[in-house]
Amino acid sequence: MTGNASQQEHLPFDTLSDRWQSLRALRPVHYDEQQSAWQVVDHESVAAVLADPATFSSDFSSVAPTQEDFEVFRQGNFVGMDPPEHRKLRTLVSQAFTPRVVSGLQPRIENVCGRLLDDVADRDRFDLVDTLAYPLPIIVIAELLGIPAADHRLFQEWAATLFGGDELGEAPNMDDLARALKAIAPTVREMNGYVLDHIRRCRETPGNDLTSKLLAAEVDGVRLEDQEIVGFVALLLVAGHVTTTALLGNAVVTFDRHPGTLPALRADPGRLPDAIEEVLRWLPPFAELGRRATRPVVIGEHELPAGAMVVAHLGAANRDPSRFAAPDVFEPTRSPNPHLTFGHGIHFCFGAPLARLEARIALRMLLERFSDLRVPAYGEVTFQNPGVIVGVRQLPVEVARS
Ligand code: HEM
Numbered sequence: 001m002t003g004n005a006s007q008q009e010h011l012p013f014d015t016l017s018d019r020w021q022s023l024r025a026l027r028p029v030h031y032d033e034q035q036s037a038w039q040v041v042d043h044e045s046v047a048a049v050l051a052d053p054a055t056f057s058s059d060f061s062s063v064a065p066t067q068e069d070f071e072v073f074r075q076g077n078f079v080g081m082d083p084p085e086h087r088k089l090r091t092l093v094s095q096a097f098t099p100r101v102v103s104g105l106q107p108r109i110e111n112v113c114g115r116l117l118d119d120v121a122d123r124d125r126f127d128l129v130d131t132l133a134y135p136l137p138i139i140v141i142a143e144l145l146g147i148p149a150a151d152h153r154l155f156q157e158w159a160a161t162l163f164g165g166d167e168l169g170e171a172p173n174m175d176d177l178a179r180a181l182k183a184i185a186p187t188v189r190e191m192n193g194y195v196l197d198h199i200r201r202c203r204e205t206p207g208n209d210l211t212s213k214l215l216a217a218e219v220d221g222v223r224l225e226d227q228e229i230v231g232f233v234a235l236l237l238v239a240g241h242v243t244t245t246a247l248l249g250n251a252v253v254t255f256d257r258h259p260g261t262l263p264a265l266r267a268d269p270g271r272l273p274d275a276i277e278e279v280l281r282w283l284p285p286f287a288e289l290g291r292r293a294t295r296p297v298v299i300g301e302h303e304l305p306a307g308a309m310v311v312a313h314l315g316a317a318n319r320d321p322s323r324f325a326a327p328d329v330f331e332p333t334r335s336p337n338p339h340l341t342f343g344h345g346i347h348f349c350f351g352a353p354l355a356r357l358e359a360r361i362a363l364r365m366l367l368e369r370f371s372d373l374r375v376p377a378y379g380e381v382t383f384q385n386p387g388v389i390v391g392v393r394q395l396p397v398e399v400a401r402s
Contacts, residue, residue, distance in 0.1 A: 012383045013253070013283060016390060020287075020316040021328065029300040037290075037309035038302070043320035043340065045299055046312045049291055050344040056291035056310055057082050058347060063292065076224065076231025079239065079347055086346060088219055093232060093350070096213035102353045105140065109358055112139050113365045125376075128395040133248035136362060137241045140354070145233060146202060146209025154194065155237070161187040163242045163388065188234075195230045240351045246285035246384070246391025247276075247359050252366075253392060254279050256375045258330050265332070266367050275332035276359045281339035282330050287315035287390050289343065314340045315390070371402035 020041075028042035040046050049056045059082050061074060074080065078089035116135055120126040135152075138159055142152045162184055199211060206212040214229050224232075255261040255275075265271055293308040304310070318339045319327040342349035349355070366373055375381065375397055382394040 009378045011253075011378060011381070012386060013250075013390070016283075016287065016315060016386055017319075017328070020313070020319050023313055023316040024319060024321075027300070029302050031302075032311075035309075035311065037311050038299070038304055039311050039313060040299065041313045041316040041320075043317040043323040043338075046314065046317040046340055047344050049299070049310060049312045050289065050340070050347070053082050053086070053346055055294055055297050057294050058086075058291060060290065060292060074231060076228030076233075077235045078232070079235055083346065088222070089224075089228065089232070090346075090350070091219045092217045092224055093214065095217040095219075096210050097350070099353060101144075101210070102357060105144070105354070106357060106361065108143065109136070109140060109361045110365070112136060113362050117365060117369055124400065125396060125398050128252055128397045129245065129249055129392060130394070132362060132366075133245045133395070136248070137244035137355075137358060138237075140358060141236050141240050144210045145198070145236070146207050146211050147198060151194075158187050158191050159237055159241050162237070163384075191234070192230055195233045196226060199226050199229055236351070239349070240354065242384075242389055242391070243285040244351075244355045244358055246283075246389055247280065247355060248362055249392035249395050250283040250285070250390070251276065251279045251359065251363055252373070252395060252397065253375060253381070254282055254330060255332075256373075258332070261332050262367070262373065265363075269364055269367060271333060272360055272363055272367075273356070274335050274337070276356065276363065277337040277339065278330060278332050278334050280341040281318045281324070281334070281337055283390050284314045284318060284339070284341035285390050286341075287386070288313055314343075369401065370399040372398075372400035374398050 023039065023041045026039075026041070028045055029038060029040050031037075032039050040049055058080050060080065076089060078086050078093075081089065113132065113136060116132050120131050135156065138156050139152055142155050143149075147155065199215065202209065202212045203215055206215065211229065211233075214224055214232065217224065255265070261275065265275055289312045291310040291312060293304050293306055293310060295306050297304050318324070318341065321327050323338060324334075342352040342355075375395065377396070380394070380396045381392055384391045384393050
């Protein structure tokens with residue numbers, strides 16, 4: 001890939017980088033009046049907050065706006081649970097989603113990537129999100145769950161509605177959230193009904209898919225309720241789809257804006273895993289995680305009251321100079337790279353091995369298929385609402401084949 005002038009344009013990603021830098025310049029822990037929340041920005045404090053679920057709860061059910069259709073999703077949605085409920089669900093799901101299941105997906109992911117890229121075999125310009133980054137993770141998750149191929153498009157449509165984030169501002173408050181939940185309620189209801197039917201089908205005729213395995217998994221003699229499985233499917237969609245889409249788009253944009261990266265990776269594809277970790281550090285798809293203090297607690301020099309809202313800034317922690325040399329430089333060979341993009345502690349991302357596998361396969365295949373891959377016009381690139389997810393929405397690319 002060669003450089004072009006538009007690489008220098010100021011993009012929303014640069015605004016985020018500036019924000020993470022300026023957050024760092026403030027004290028590591030401070031109160032934000034506008035968000036009515038404590039902001040935690042340094043690596044050590046962010047990791048400490050995420051490592052202590054007894055003090056910093058992930059359960060917002062008592063304070064978040066409620067929406068009837070959403071209640072069904074809460075049950076298996078263990079990212080919003082604290083111990084001991086969290087452990088039960090996570091352990092059950094881990095039985096079905098083992099490292100062997102994930103590594104066994106490699107040939108299938110290669111096959112899906114190949115097929116998606118075949119669709120643009122005669123084009124020298126296409127949208128990378130529509131072609132690859134959006135459909136790949138959803139096809140992988142839907143297949144994993146045993147959803148028939150004919151219905152994958154439904155999942156793509158639902159995901160687009162659920163994660164559009166158009167109703168939300170960049171710093172959404174509870175009213176914005178309540179409005180957004182109401183807007184997506186019909187989609188949630190439709191998806192809930194579909195997944196319940198799918199569960200019933202798997203109960204009648206179990207297959208080798210994750211849904212059938214979840215139905216059979218047990219911890220201490222207890223199985224998952226159907227509703228818990230629906231909640232887990234929703235969680236997979238939320239956590240596993242848009243994040244991976246974002247990672248792929250962020251990688252292509254970041255490589256494009258750092259000329260020399262793609263030629264170096266093409267010359268030595270063994271460097272790809274480190275480069276992907278650096279993209280994860282540089283642009284974490286979830287830049288902020290919310291927690292709620294369960295008791296009065298001291299962080300740094302501040303005493304937070306019980307009930308205080310806490311925002312753990314992964315984006316800022318990933319640029320902490322006490323953990324990363326030259327944190328504001330994108331360094332694709334950086335190693336070790338203790339970024340916090342997949343979280344930390346008991347909620348550490350469950351799908352990190354799958355996200356990494358998909359990114360390695362998809363990016364390797366792009367390197368193999370195209371001798372050049374560039375973003376010709378940043379004016380045509382559109383971005384997600386960074387208050388929801390750090391990623392691109394549309395990413396037109398230009399390719400050459402040797
Ligand atoms: C949790 C990020 C991909 C499933 C998390 C958390 C983060 C995260 C930050 C912790 C949330 C918290 O502590 O509140 C990401 C990123 C991804 C990605 C950046 C891609 C680049 C995936 C994939 C899957 C997945 C592919 C599933 C197939 C989950 C689940 C949890 C989770 C189930 C909840 C774990 C728990 O609460 O114990 N993810 N994720 N994620 N992620 Fe991911």
